[in-house]
Amino acid sequence: MQLDARIPAGPIEAKWDRHKAELKLVNPANKRKYTILMVGTGLAGGSAAASLAELGYNVEVFCFQDSARRAHSIAAQGGINAAKNYQNDGDSVRRLFHDTVKGGDFRAREANVYRLAQVSASIIDQCVAQGVPFAREYGGLLSNRSFGGAQVSRTFYARGQTGQQLLLGCYQALARQVAAGRARVHPRTEMLDLVVVDGRARGIVTRDLVSGAIRSWAGDAVVLATGGYSNVFFLSTNAKGCNVTAIWRAYKRGAGLANPCFTQIHPTSIPQAGDYQSKLTLMSESLRNDGRVWVPARPGDTRKPADIPEGERDYFLERMYPAYGNLCPRDIASRAAKRVCDEDRGVGPGGRGVYLDFRDAIQRLGRAVIEERYGNLFQMYERITGEEPYATPMRIYPAPHYTMGGLWVDYNLMSTIPGLYVIGEANFSDHGANRLGASALMQGLADGYFILPYTIGDYLAGAGPSRIPADHAAFQGAQAEVAGRQRRLLAINGRRSVDSFHIELGKLMWNKCGMTRSAASLKECLERIPQLRAQFWEDLRVLGTGDTLNQSLEKAGRVADFLEFAELLALDALQREESCGGHFREEHQTPEGEARRDDQNHCHVSVWEHQGPDRPPQMHEEPLQFEHVPLATRSYK
Amino acid sequence: MDFTLHVWRQAGPDQPGHMELYQARDISPDMSFLEMLDLVNEDLEKQGIEPIAFDHDCREGICGMCSLVINGVAHGQQPATTTCQLHMRHFRDKDSIYIEPWRAAAFPVVKDLVVDRSAFDRVIEAGGFISVNTGSAQDGNCLPVPKDAADTAMDAAACIGCGACVAACPNGSSMLFVAAKVAHLAHLPQGQPEKRRRVLAMVEQMDREGFGHCTNHYECEAVCPKEISRQFIAEMNREYLKAGLQAH
Numbered sequence A: 001m002q003l004d005a006r007i008p009a010g011p012i013e014a015k016w017d018r019h020k021a022e023l024k025l026v027n028p029a030n031k032r033k034y035t036i037l038m039v040g041t042g043l044a045g046g047s048a049a050a051s052l053a054e055l056g057y058n059v060e061v062f063c064f065q066d067s068a069r070r071a072h073s074i075a076a077q078g079g080i081n082a083a084k085n086y087q088n089d090g091d092s093v094r095r096l097f098h099d100t101v102k103g104g105d106f107r108a109r110e111a112n113v114y115r116l117a118q119v120s121a122s123i124i125d126q127c128v129a130q131g132v133p134f135a136r137e138y139g140g141l142l143s144n145r146s147f148g149g150a151q152v153s154r155t156f157y158a159r160g161q162t163g164q165q166l167l168l169g170c171y172q173a174l175a176r177q178v179a180a181g182r183a184r185v186h187p188r189t190e191m192l193d194l195v196v197v198d199g200r201a202r203g204i205v206t207r208d209l210v211s212g213a214i215r216s217w218a219g220d221a222v223v224l225a226t227g228g229y230s231n232v233f234f235l236s237t238n239a240k241g242c243n244v245t246a247i248w249r250a251y252k253r254g255a256g257l258a259n260p261c262f263t264q265i266h267p268t269s270i271p272q273a274g275d276y277q278s279k280l281t282l283m284s285e286s287l288r289n290d291g292r293v294w295v296p297a298r299p300g301d302t303r304k305p306a307d308i309p310e311g312e313r314d315y316f317l318e319r320m321y322p323a324y325g326n327l328c329p330r331d332i333a334s335r336a337a338k339r340v341c342d343e344d345r346g347v348g349p350g351g352r353g354v355y356l357d358f359r360d361a362i363q364r365l366g367r368a369v370i371e372e373r374y375g376n377l378f379q380m381y382e383r384i385t386g387e388e389p390y391a392t393p394m395r396i397y398p399a400p401h402y403t404m405g406g407l408w409v410d411y412n413l414m415s416t417i418p419g420l421y422v423i424g425e426a427n428f429s430d431h432g433a434n435r436l437g438a439s440a441l442m443q444g445l446a447d448g449y450f451i452l453p454y455t456i457g458d459y460l461a462g463a464g465p466s467r468i469p470a471d472h473a474a475f476q477g478a479q480a481e482v483a484g485r486q487r488r489l490l491a492i493n494g495r496r497s498v499d500s501f502h503i504e505l506g507k508l509m510w511n512k513c514g515m516t517r518s519a520a521s522l523k524e525c526l527e528r529i530p531q532l533r534a535q536f537w538e539d540l541r542v543l544g545t546g547d548t549l550n551q552s553l554e555k556a557g558r559v560a561d562f563l564e565f566a567e568l569l570a571l572d573a574l575q576r577e578e579s580c581g582g583h584f585r586e587e588h589q590t591p592e593g594e595a596r597r598d599d600q601n602h603c604h605v606s607v608w609e610h611q612g613p614d615r616p617p618q619m620h621e622e623p624l625q626f627e628h629v630p631l632a633t634r635s636y637k
Numbered sequence B: 001m002d003f004t005l006h007v008w009r010q011a012g013p014d015q016p017g018h019m020e021l022y023q024a025r026d027i028s029p030d031m032s033f034l035e036m037l038d039l040v041n042e043d044l045e046k047q048g049i050e051p052i053a054f055d056h057d058c059r060e061g062i063c064g065m066c067s068l069v070i071n072g073v074a075h076g077q078q079p080a081t082t083t084c085q086l087h088m089r090h091f092r093d094k095d096s097i098y099i100e101p102w103r104a105a106a107f108p109v110v111k112d113l114v115v116d117r118s119a120f121d122r123v124i125e126a127g128g129f130i131s132v133n134t135g136s137a138q139d140g141n142c143l144p145v146p147k148d149a150a151d152t153a154m155d156a157a158a159c160i161g162c163g164a165c166v167a168a169c170p171n172g173s174s175m176l177f178v179a180a181k182v183a184h185l186a187h188l189p190q191g192q193p194e195k196r197r198r199v200l201a202m203v204e205q206m207d208r209e210g211f212g213h214c215t216n217h218y219e220c221e222a223v224c225p226k227e228i229s230r231q232f233i234a235e236m237n238r239e240y241l242k243a244g245l246q247a248h
């Protein structure tokens, strides 16, 4: 496997501009001769599909929901970063770049991150022009808030529904292209395989989730914008349908998969209430702007929060990280919360929770201001827990939330398979070992609006229009494999439901490969996952048939892939003998319990190459160089 | 808690549907409605009965995918709450619960409780956007938007496109959905150039899709999980009239 990141030469500030000028172009009249297959309609896929269609390409778009507008991006609450410096508080491209590299614990590529910071400002402009109703000040100008890991106010937001509004912006732009005949959207359609012909991505195989029909799509390039894999933990803040299938299928067809062990545990989710629970609900990080995190100072204190006097509360983030306080980055806040709960100072059922308290903010600003800022989040909390956060502090606990790992891509966002591009959360590119809040929306839209539309043209211009039809032998083979797999899942006819396997896998991963990991716990994972997988293929029960809507069959396919992928995740976590960002190995910590990176041996991207069913995957390294943000121990103290 | 469920089952669009009786046992009051259904489905599978199909994804009230009529009310009795955010603590032990799909001419049933809402996408495609190509925007702060206008636009834009408004309307009208999009864009300066064209095209498409007419029942507003105001319908009617007059 060749890992050429294709980072352009020259000073970091000039790389992207120079690169754009050197990329080959497709003549406007020829663009319609190229078909691009876009899998996913979240912020990344939606924005890319719309932009490519505007340029004149022929775009086929796929998603598994019943409408492109329902992609998981819709659920993002808090906001989107951009280096606009509208607040005059010292922000700049350089600072956003710096914060992101440091926030990612020095495991991202500098050149990519710099470009991300550069294009961030254009994203806001584009969204405003589309009519995204961002929050505004009385003077009519855009408003900002702060997010974790930054000391400037650079986050743009639309109440607590920023993802929804940004997604509707690109969904509407895509709708315009559908009306213009340049894009077609295929909802309730799931990609189940990638087709590679002569080393190039040439198409995909899909299943129509309503009719069950399996068919092939041929194209000149395939783009995966299929989101993250947090649902490997079963319980996460992600939507129920989020899955790893698309990138896992691509991996098995030869695409390198990078840093799967970099998973993010978000500190502020509503704690789990019971075993029946089907998902965890995030409380946006923006709440940490005004909420203070605390637990009782004394272990085993079960008094009501209101009965615990000020002197007996431990505002542990403010105490441990005075410079950033409640706004320290997610990995750090999550581990601190776990630690105080492990000390028997947690609150709520099972002692797995900490308070997020708005008492002081309400006193300072008044209830009306808090209501305007967070009203819908407070409502959501009350609906789920039956408690009123204006009166009683919220209870929160960490939850799997985002995955920094994903398919490896070069500077052009192309995977190791020529013609296969990967954008948004599905790729590994910009967040290193930990993503900062409000940066995923920024990255998804940067990839989709401002990067891919430039870089994909270079590939297409070089390759020329494909002449490989959808009935080529490679398509027939892939289609037969997909159909065979569906039949096998239906034929097992065992005793256990798909969910029961998914829940078991999730528990294993959360307990042994979650917020903290050790060589012993990871080896246990590596032993148990194959056993569970074998059980799955012997004892699964999927009722019904493959030729209608069959939600159990859909889930079964996704869980089957999670059961394979989980093993690679654990393997990656085991080989990374260091702690960095969201990856915390118990063996590698400082005496104060902070993460200890090993830049000597692990300052690289770990890229896995599939070697077939019978051989272990092979790991390759892409070394990382830090010329602009000097390698340093991350400190938020 | 225990419940008796009456659930609409329908094998496919062209098949007849009917209500089936199921029991939900040992339900925790802290469960969401869909978690209760998960449990029932798990039970059905054990008995060799195909699980009940229903749409859902985010389970936090924002994607607009979940869509159940519960005891005759779209998304159930709880105000401003989607089906996925409805919790069992709002029901009484031993209640009978009737669960049906959205019912509207423009939303054909796909299977059981799942319906086809693609008509909404086509209404947006007809004009629910601002025509601006990527890359052609000026600086975001070059265009001040009065805060109250931005807030009103956001109130309208909060629509999640779930279709409860259509399901609740005796005429199967989608006026609230369409009006919300028209109002979102009409309240912003960016939306002005295409204002007339947009409302005419969207209303025309709405009629073409077989949605009914609004006869002022306002059941839509009552069930809307995002509390979209019927005020927007009145605004859209005015916009439509104005646009129609100017077009002639």
Ligand SMILES: Cc1cc2nc3c(=O)[nH]c(=O)nc-3n(C[C@H](O)[C@H](O)[C@H](O)COP(=O)(O)OP(=O)(O)OC[C@H]3O[C@@H](n4cnc5c(N)ncnc54)[C@H](O)[C@@H]3O)c2cc1C
Pocket (backbone or CB within 6 Å): A039, A040, A041, A042, A043, A044, A045, A062, A063, A064, A065, A070, A071, A072, A073, A074, A075, A076, A077, A078, A079, A080, A162, A163, A189, A190, A191, A192, A225, A226, A227, A228, A237, A238, A239, A242, A243, A245, A246, A282, A284, A401, A402, A423, A424, A425, A426, A437, A438, A439, A440, A441, A442, A444
């Ligand atoms: C609750 C929550 C709140 C968040 N808040 C913020 C925030 O405030 N700020 C921020 O920056 N980030 C936030 N994030 C993270 C951010 O929302 C996501 O990382 C981002 O939206 C991912 O976008 P995407 O386009 O890559 O993928 P997604 O939006 O996940 O879209 C994936 C798309 O791929 C499709 N798909 C997947 N697999 C297949 C397949 N096999 N076949 C066909 N289609 C497929 C899906 O249908 C969907 O259309 C939040 C995340 C969560 C969970």
Ligand code: FES
Pocket (backbone or CB within 6 Å): B055, B056, B057, B058, B059, B060, B061, B062, B063, B064, B065, B066, B082, B083, B084, B085
């Ligand atoms: S499942 Fe998303 S709104 Fe209910």
